[in-house]
Amino acid sequence: MxxxxxxxxxxxxxxxxxxxxxxxxxxxxxxxxxxxxxxxxxxxxxxxxxxxxxxLDQTHLSYEIKESIALLISKENGCKMCVDVHKGIAKMLGLSEQRIDEVLEGVDAITTSEAEKALLNFCIKASKKENYKILKEEIDALKGLGYSDVQIVEAVAITGYFNYINTLSNVFALGE
Structure with a gap:
């Protein structure tokens, strides 16, 4: 309640x-x-x-990456309600059960490119309290893997959104 x-x-x-x-x-x-x-x-x-x-809009990142960020950050933040909601949304947007299961096991379990794993790990780091310790070199490494400035900003914005919505859900005990 x-x-x-x-x-x-x-x-x-x-x-x-x-x-x-x-x-x-x-x-x-x-x-x-x-x-x-x-x-x-x-x-x-x-x-x-x-x-x-x-x-929901088509952006610079694929729906698969965006929903992977949603699931990973919600899981990291202990927001069961958001994980459950985004499992359903991920299915609606075409992610397979296998991909969803892999994401929920963690980045290393995902069958994807090393570049995508690097971006997802970066998002997890960006979601943490000590995100101010992220170095320019870490962003440059993502660029070296083919990500544009816009894609990196978008990934961090999605990460920030999930920190926001997970906080609302967790503080007010939604979905319990």
Missing amino acids: AHIALNEFEQMSPAIQEKARPILEKTGKLGEIFKLLALDENIYFATDAMVQRFL
């Missing part, structure tokens, strides 16, 4: 209800993170924009 009162559909603003309606029609329920974000329109719409732009 969440540590804070969550909005039900009837308590949400009309603008958020408009976003909630298709989800309710498709799934019959709203997730706890949706209900938490719906407490405030600014928080909801800022977060929704990040989800759309970072995860």
